[in-house]
Amino acid sequence: MISRIKAFFNGGASGKRRVVTRFAPSPTGFLHAGNYRTAVFSYIYAKQHGGKFILRIEDTDIARSKKEYEENIFESLEWLKLPYDEMYRQSERAPIHRQYLEKLIAEDKAYEGEEARNEGGGKVIRFRNPNKKVRFTDLVRGEIEFDTTDLGDFVIAKSLAEPIFHFAVVVDDYLMGITHIVRGEDHISNTPRQMLIQEAIGAPTPTYAHLPLVLAHDRSKLSKRHGAESMTYYRDAGYLPDALLNYMALLGWNPGTDQEIFDLPDLIKAFDISKVQKGGAIFNEEKLRWVNKEHLKRLPKDALVMNIRDRIAKSSRAQDIGWDVSFETVNRIAPVLVERIDTYGDISKLVESQDLDYYFQNPIYDALSLKWKDDKDLTSVKKHLTHVKDILEKLPSAQWDENGIKAAIWPYAEAEGRGQVLWPLRFALSGKDRSPNPFTLAAILGKPSTLKRIDTALDLCSHAGADANP
RNA sequence: GGCCCUAUCGUCUAAUGGUUAGGACAGGAGCUUUUCAAGCUCUAAAUCGGGGUUCGAUUCCCCGUAGGGUCACCA
Numbered sequence: 001m002i003s004r005i006k007a008f009f010n011g012g013a014s015g016k017r018r019v020v021t022r023f024a025p026s027p028t029g030f031l032h033a034g035n036y037r038t039a040v041f042s043y044i045y046a047k048q049h050g051g052k053f054i055l056r057i058e059d060t061d062i063a064r065s066k067k068e069y070e071e072n073i074f075e076s077l078e079w080l081k082l083p084y085d086e087m088y089r090q091s092e093r094a095p096i097h098r099q100y101l102e103k104l105i106a107e108d109k110a111y112e113g114e115e116a117r118n119e120g121g122g123k124v125i126r127f128r129n130p131n132k133k134v135r136f137t138d139l140v141r142g143e144i145e146f147d148t149t150d151l152g153d154f155v156i157a158k159s160l161a162e163p164i165f166h167f168a169v170v171v172d173d174y175l176m177g178i179t180h181i182v183r184g185e186d187h188i189s190n191t192p193r194q195m196l197i198q199e200a201i202g203a204p205t206p207t208y209a210h211l212p213l214v215l216a217h218d219r220s221k222l223s224k225r226h227g228a229e230s231m232t233y234y235r236d237a238g239y240l241p242d243a244l245l246n247y248m249a250l251l252g253w254n255p256g257t258d259q260e261i262f263d264l265p266d267l268i269k270a271f272d273i274s275k276v277q278k279g280g281a282i283f284n285e286e287k288l289r290w291v292n293k294e295h296l297k298r299l300p301k302d303a304l305v306m307n308i309r310d311r312i313a314k315s316s317r318a319q320d321i322g323w324d325v326s327f328e329t330v331n332r333i334a335p336v337l338v339e340r341i342d343t344y345g346d347i348s349k350l351v352e353s354q355d356l357d358y359y360f361q362n363p364i365y366d367a368l369s370l371k372w373k374d375d376k377d378l379t380s381v382k383k384h385l386t387h388v389k390d391i392l393e394k395l396p397s398a399q400w401d402e403n404g405i406k407a408a409i410w411p412y413a414e415a416e417g418r419g420q421v422l423w424p425l426r427f428a429l430s431g432k433d434r435s436p437n438p439f440t441l442a443a444i445l446g447k448p449s450t451l452k453r454i455d456t457a458l459d460l461c462s463h464a465g466a467d468a469n470p
Numbered sequence: 471g472g473c474c475c476u477a478u479c480g481u482c483u484a485a486u487g488g489u490u491a492g493g494a495c496a497g498g499a500g501c502u503u504u505u506c507a508a509g510c511u512c513u514a515a516a517u518c519g520g521g522g523u524u525c526g527a528u529u530c531c532c533c534g535u536a537g538g539g540u541c542a543c544c545a
Contacts, residue, residue, distance in 0.1 A: 026545045061544055113543095124543050141475075150473065150541085158543045165545050189474055189540045212476080219537065247482095250494095254483060258493055277483080279476050280538065287482065287495045339508045355506090372504075410503075422504040434506035 019051030020177050023084070024169070026058040027069035029224035031076040031231050033283050034184065034214040037248045041211055041273070042182035043082055044249070048268045054176055055084035059091045060168050076231040080241045081264075088176070090168050097163040100171050100201055101125060101156070109200045110156060125157040127197065134192045139180075139209035140276045146192035154193055170194050174203035182209045182273075185280070186221065209273055212252050213280040222283060238311065238344025240299075243292035250291075252277045261294050289342040296338055305334045311347040318351065323360035332444045333359050336436045355432065359444065362453065363431025367464035370457060372423040378461045381424045384416060385461070388425055389454045392447070400447050406439040428457035 023039040025031065046053040057073065059065035077084070104110035105125070113126045131149040138144055156167040163171070173181065188210045198205050216227025224230075234244055246262050255262075255270045262270070296304070309330040312318055318325055333356075341347055350356050357363065370381045388409060395408050413421040426438040429445060442450040 024545085028545070058545060064544065121543055144474075146474075155543055162543085164543070169545085184539095185475070186539055187545090190545090210475085213539075215538085217481095221539070250482070252482090256484075258484090260482095260494060277476095281483090282481060284481055284495075290495055336507080340506080406503085413504085417504090419504040424504095426504070430505095432506085436506075437504080 017177065017179050019046055019049035019179050020054065021046040021051065021180050021182055022054040022056050022173070022176065022178050024056045024058050024183075025073055026061070026064075027066055027073060028061070028064045029069055030072045032222065032224055032228035033231070033248065034222045034228060036076070036080065036231055036244070037214050037251060038182065038184055038211060039077070039082055040245060040248050041209075041253075041271075041276070042180075044267055044271045045180060045182055045209070045273055048271060051179075052085045053083075054178070055087045056172060056176070057087070057089045057091075058165070058168070059089060060094075060163060060165065062091065065091070072230065072232060076235075079235050080231060080244060086176075088172070090172060093168070093172065094161055094163065096175065097157075097168050097171050098160050101160050101163060101167070104156075104200055107200075111153075113153075113155075122159060124155050125159070126153040127156045127193075127200070129153050129196065134195045136191060136195065136205065136208055138188075139207060139273050140212075141188075141210060141278060144188070144191075146189075148192050148196055151193055151196075156197065166190065166193055167197060170197040170203065171201065173206060174198065174201065178206050180207045180209060182211065185210045185213050209276070212277050214251060215280045215282045217282060219280070219282065221280075227283075236345075238347070239288070239292050240295045240343075243288065243295040246295065247288045247291045251281045251283065261291070261298075293342045296341070296343075301331075301334070304338065305331050307344055308334055308337060308347055311344050312351060312356065315348055315351040317354075318360070321361065325360070329359065336440055336444070355434075358430040358432065358435065358441075362456065363429070365427070365431035367457075367460040369431075369433075370424045370427050370461065372417075372419045375420075378464060380420055382458060382461045384421045385424055385428060385454055385458055387412060388421065389451060389458070392442070392451060392454075395447075397447060400443065402439045402443040405442050409439070424457070425454070429453050 021042040023035075023042050025035050025039075043053045045051075055073075055077070057070055059070070101110065104127075105112070108128065110125055110127050112123045129148060129151055133145060133147050135143065135145045154166070155164060157163040172178075191208060191210075195205055197203075214222045216222045218227075220226060222228045231244070235241075242263060245264060245267070246260075249262060249267050249271070250260065253271065253276050255272075256275065259266075259270075305327060309325055309327060312323070312330065313325040317323075337347065337350075340350065347356075367378065370385075371378060372380070375381070391408050391412065392405070395404065399405075399408070409421070409425075422438055426435060426441065427433075429435075429438055429441040429450065435441065445453070
């Protein structure tokens with residue numbers, strides 16, 4: 001029976017074995033950057049060797065495993081575009097584990113211990129430790145040796161039906177034909193006892209690659225309880241999956257060149273597990289933001305516009321006021337927006353701080369804000385706006401773009417003082433102390449709106465002038 | 471505490487016996503057609519300590535020190 005199962009999973013006994021890696025998270029918490037980085041390296045290693053990548057949900061601890069966490073793992077991997085070739089749920093494999101358990105007991109390599117440590121628990125199954133030295137060559141760390149004597153006869157199952165981690169992992173890795181185990185450094189001290197079990201069930205020892213840990217700011221291990229956000233958090237914060245992939249690949253590895261921006265095919269080509277760092281690395285969101293912006297800049301325009309449009313349209317401000325967030329409008333403002341954001345989440349911030357209002361509605365402001373620096377009154381504002389309006393009215397529609405508008409106004413602004421002319425114009429269009437330049441704004445707004453906003457400013461000036469008697 | 475792992479700017483890292491110890495993010499200064507943003511230029515910032523080996527150590531060895539991981543009927 002056991003050999004039949006084995007043959008099925010291995011595809012028979014052939015010489016060269018195809019590389020098979022696995023990602024084996026336990027559904028006891030959401031998927032975070034530490035888990036994800038392991039998955040990425042494991043996936044890339046498999047794919048660059050033409051191999052297979054398996055997802056195995058390690059849910060043998062029924063008390064702590066939660067369906068919602070399992071969902072979170074699937075959801076995250078899907079968003080991150082990390083496809084697995086096969087998926088298993090460890091809890092569903094208990095009958096298989098039982099056979100190996102029985103076999104070990106029959107061979108006296110394991111035994112039912114009489115004493116239970118916790119109250120209420122029955123007998124447990126312990127491994128008969130041969131007490132020897134084990135050695136393995138880790139792909140990132142080199143030779144590692146352990147003396148297993150201090151492990152004692154460790155527990156491998158609570159009962160025949162309930163194997164625990166070490167045992168289930170070894171049996172599953174064996175049956176699934178895992179050739180390379182890429183996992184976190186926190187598993188390094190689990191390796192010797194798993195190697196002992198491998199030997200007992202007649203399984204070959206796979207090649208190990210223990211990755212350095214992803215660290216929180218205090219240099220301790222990143223975990224769901226300490227310093228880590230879920231990967232879905234980054235999705236909701238408006239990060240690009242490709243940026244996460246890129247950034248995480250750079251945490252603990254580098255190509256040895258100055259290249260920092262990669263896509264998946266690049267990584268599969270360039271990645272070299274032997275160049276993986278040995279020390280842990282702190283997860284730095286600032287750098288992630290930068291990587292994200294670089295990816296944002298490389299995005300196809302339509303995809304970018306669509307995503308930005310969604311962000312704006314679903315904001316409460318856009319909905320409350322009833323902005324018309326059309327593809328055409330967003331298409332025009334996307335270039336200026338992308339310069340001002342690192343993530344799509346920043347769009348939401350811009351909306352909330354009302355820095356996008358002027359693209360969708362007429363600005364409201366105080367007339368005196370139109371004044372440039374220490375101008376005494378609005379006389380020069382009126383003069384310049386009137387003149388600029390005149391220039392723009394005469395500008396043919398065909399030339400109504402950023403360069404055309406600038407070319408038309410620039411000589412006048414040069415002659416009269418740039419700030420004197422440009423500040424009132426920009427303010428008339430945006431109603432904000434800070435905004436893109438007036439040429440860009442006018443181009444985005446279009447001729448009718450631009451002229452209308454200048455008229456409004458001029459009106460405001462007249463009224464303010466009347467009120468402003470000393 | 472036992473066992474194991476690690477150690478270059480604040481952070482991510484390059485340089486494996488010979489470099490002015492390089493790059494990136496973040497920081498500072500400046501430039502660029504009004505503000506903001508972007509961009510560009512410049513700048514500050516590191517080999518944990520002590521012994522060896524060597525003509526010469528970031529690099530090799532040893533000892534410290536520091537940090538981390540792990541020591542479950544969790545994974």
